[in-house]
Every structure is written in structure tokens, then in C-alpha cells.
Amino acid sequence: MLQELLALPPVTLFMLVMNVAVGAYSLLVDPSLIDRWAFKPFRVVREKEWSRWLTAGFVHVGFMHLLFNMITLFYFGPYVETVVGSGRFLAIYIGSELLANALTYAKYKDAPQYSAVGASGAISGVLFSFCLFEPFSLLYIFFAIPMPAILFAVLYVGLSIYASKREVGRIAHEAHLGGALGGLALTLLLYPAALSIFLSQLGLG
Template identity: 40%
Template sequence: MPPIAIATLVIIAANILISIKGFNDFSFFEKYKFNIASIRRGEHIRMFSSGFLHADFSHLLFNMLTLYFFAGVVIDALGTPKFVIIYVASLIVGSLLSFYFNKDKYHYSAIGASGAVTGILYAAILFVPNAKLYLFFAIPIPAWLFGVAYLLYSIYGMKNKVGNIGHDAHFGGAIAGYVLTLAFAPGLIAHSTWIVVLLAVPILLLFILHKLGKL
């Protein structure tokens, strides 16, 4: 297994400790989860704190394993400070997009680091687009195809309310990861033009569908 950077270890530890606190303290969980009504009352800390809470150990494990496997790619390419910026920005943009699409659903709640982790995943895909990822843990596909398919599925999930999943937060995280990675490493635009364009397709599609009132 690849060595783990201090920044990754700190983020994983924070997620574990805060999530376990939430598992065992219902009032703490309720106080810091993402909730539209509470945010509209001014409890903006929930936009950030919810990214460190998880529904259960399997939810926590999946997000932290994904972060573990892709954080190193981003750190090696950009360094620790920019990795942390992408992680935090992806978390916040994921929450902002989720708030935007659900602002009139006062009951809407969400938790999880998925937005932040998706931002790191999308950043890593820009650097290693041909790395093999395993769909359903069995079918190998190139990372760029996984990234495009994942966001297209997120659009489908947002439109059709599929599952108890914050598809909009995932999408917001991916947008932040994509934009910041290209801002930090603009050479990717010339070096991997077709990958940059392909990964932009679902993002553009989201805005077009929203503009047309289809989402």
C-alpha cells in the first residue's frame, strides 16, 4: 500500500473522530449535519461540519478509502497546501450546490465527505486519466471514463432523485476539483487537452439542463 501523507492522515483522522462522535451523540449529529432549514436560519457552519459526519461505518470507510487511494496523486503533483485547498473547496462547493438545488426543501438534510473526496478524485483523474479503476470492484475501466460516467450518473440521480445520495454535493465537489486543478496546473490543458474537454462535458451538460429548466 502506498505511504500516507500527513495531510491525508489528519483529514482521515478528523473524519473518523467526528463521525464516531456523531454515531454516539445524536444531539451532536443533529447540530452539525447539513440541513436546509437550519442553514437558512444562519447556521452556516453546517455547510462545512457536515462534511465530517457519516451515516455509518461503511459510509465512512468508503469515503476514506477513496481519499486514501487518490490523495497521494494530487499531493505528488501539486503539493500539500494545494491538496488541502482542493479538499476544503470541494467540500464547500459541494455544500453550496446542494443548498442551491434544495434551498426550498426545508426538511432536506445530508452528511458525508463525498463532495470533498469527489473533488480529490476528479483532480487525480486529470493527472492520471488512464489509471485503472474498478467498477463494482471487478470491471477495470480507465479513470477518465469513470469520471465522465460518474458525473453523468450524478445528473441522472439529481434529476430523478435516485437513492438517499447527495448527488448534487458530489457534482459540486467535482466542479471544484476540476477548476482548481486546472488553475493550479494549467499545463494540463495543453498536455491532456482531450481529457480536459471530456471531463468538462458533464459539467457543461449540468448547466445547460439547469438553464433549460430540465433540472
């Protein structure tokens, strides 16, 4: 397992290590870090706490939250980073997180009690970037249900919009949506060949 980790592309490996290290520290040693680093739209501008736009992506509400995000990054990050290059991959990862938080900010900027944590926005961006290159690759939802990546992407966006409007559960659905759309847009912007690859996979290229 250690050998597999060390063989990962550099940005994927760095993000995995940072997320696990910070996540474990905040959950086991200093839980107050979660609150201090969380994305709080009401405070980021009023209190000029700009760092929250990035720090929120490294703290999680629990080990299952952290584990799910890191498993997704482990499986899809290396592919995307290898295709687009480490510099572009870093931009897609960070950019997706920022765009996820931007959507959250737009919705909750006047809600003093709202806060969000986790790398889900960035991970959604990586996953949707992967979908551009491998739209018919089978994803296993909940590790059991096979589904083509392109179908998953359509359902994911639709359900995120629906859940965000109805505020279903305690999940930041708007952040997932912002990250996913950010991953698509940034991949197409930074790696234009992704569009022709996607169209050729659909038989339109």
C-alpha cells in the same frame, strides 16, 4: 498498516484522522452530533448556521458510508497531494466540499426537512483531480470492475445529473456532481500545468 498511514502526506493524513475520529464519535458516542453538524440548506441562511458548510463533511450516516469515503481518500489523496502540494490539495479538498454544498443549497434551500452529511463532495473533487493527471489509470469500480479514469469521470457526471433530476434514492447526487466539477475547476485554477498534463496523456499535448 500504521507505518503506511504515518507515511501519508500531511493533509491526507489529517483529513483521514479527523473524519474517522469525528465519524466514530458521532456514530458510537453522540449520534446527536450528526444532526447538529449536517448540512441543512433551509437553516444555514435563515438561522445563520454557517458552520454547517464545513462540519457536514465530517459526519456520516453509517460506518460503510465513512469507510467507502476514507478508502477512496486513502488511495487517491496521496497522489494528488504529492503532485499539487499540500496547500493546493487542502484548497481542492475544502473547496470541493463547499461547491458540493453550494449545489445542494441551490436545489434544497426551500426544503425544511432536507439534510446531507458526509465527505463525498470533497472525495469526489479529489478523485476527479486525480483523473486530470491519470486519465487512463484503471479504477476498480466496486473493487472489481476495471475502468479507465476518464471513462469513469464521464459516466459519473452523466449519472449524477440524471439521478439528481429524478431524485433517485437517498444519495445527494447533486453534491457528488458539485464536488467532482469543483475538483476539476480548482485543480485547473490552482495548478494550471494540470491541463497540459491531461492533454499530453490524451496525445494532444
